Amino acid sequence: MNAPPLAAAAEVDAVVVGSGPVGLFQVFQLGLLGIHSHVLECLPHPGGQCTELYPDKPIYDIPAVTVCTGHELTQRLLQQIAPFHASMHFGHEVRTLTRQADRRFLIETSQGLQLVTKTVFIAAGVGAFKPRTLPISGLESFTGSQVFYAGEPTSTFAGQQVVVVGGDDAALQQALQLCHGNDDNSSHKAASVTLLHRRDVLQATDERVQRMHALCASGTMRFMVGQITGLTESEGKLTHIEVLGVDGLSLNVPLNTLSVQLGLSPKLGPIADWGLAMERRQLQVDAEHFSTSEPGIFAVGDINTYPGKKKLILCGFHEATLAAYAAAEYVFPDKRLPVQYTTTSPSLQQLLGVASRMD
């Protein structure tokens, strides 16, 4: 899904910073106006808060979708934007954004990608999510293959010997789910589940703690108090972790999957250094075009603020729509773009790849 590498400082029309629900919908609205997007996302996958914070939880207030999970909403949005073939660049944190002499913007990412663009859409939500990691030498090389952080779907752990590290609601919820499979699919059960926390006090709801103790009593789950101090690998695979218990004794715990649930810390990061007007760590925009204080740079979704702002996905979708129309003036200065209906417009249907369905 990641776009192929680009030549240095590729020239583009639109860059979307962030691939949360609002960033993805921004791609859709730009696509309807014939504008191709490059999406820069610091995480290895799309979805923003929906996949990082509540992938398996239901959302009930997306218009005409009675209920869908955070993960499902992301999948539906990806499906919806597919006709526009956006260039997705995952693992790229946008570091700098500077105005060029020709009024365009130069964007540089953590991986050295440079894009010169006419318009920028900052859809960075609450900031770049950085999972809290474990300071264990060698662990990083297993990230994505045997070591996972928040937001990983339950199916990744199906049939695995899993150790879940953490003691809050998210850690317990995952450990409990892995004992039963998720709500929709019991085949997502892990082969074994160990919950490991540095102390025996858990920061989770009583109900979850009670369920956890019941599962431990029945031998379905194991609860360990201690800290990981090392790991063992064999033939390139992580096979054991070394756990130092509160009694001072070390134990080698076998596993094939480690789920680190120590929480995420969203960091606004470099956005605060781009010289844009801000109010309480959010970008100030006007509610007509969702333009920031810098013409050509728009801000949509949770990252922006204006009178009456509501941090809801639906509101972000509206903002992305108006921002796209406003941006079209920078991309096509000589063209008027009237509002068209997808129902009746042959040109929009062509863009959507559904032209043949017309009667």
Ligand SMILES: Cc1cc2nc3c(=O)[nH]c(=O)nc-3n(C[C@H](O)[C@H](O)[C@H](O)COP(=O)(O)OP(=O)(O)OC[C@H]3O[C@@H](n4cnc5c(N)ncnc54)[C@H](O)[C@@H]3O)c2cc1C
């Ligand atoms: C538990 C929970 C439940 C919720 N339930 C609902 C609900 O039912 N209905 C509803 O409407 N809303 C709900 N919300 C709120 C909703 O999730 C947010 O409003 C929505 O995710 C905002 O979308 P966004 O695209 O603006 O930002 P985000 O989803 O935060 O996505 C921003 C993305 O930008 C990336 N990013 C940030 N900085 C950079 C950078 N410098 N470079 C590259 N990438 C960057 C981040 O990694 C992230 O992926 C809920 C939120 C939570 C926490």
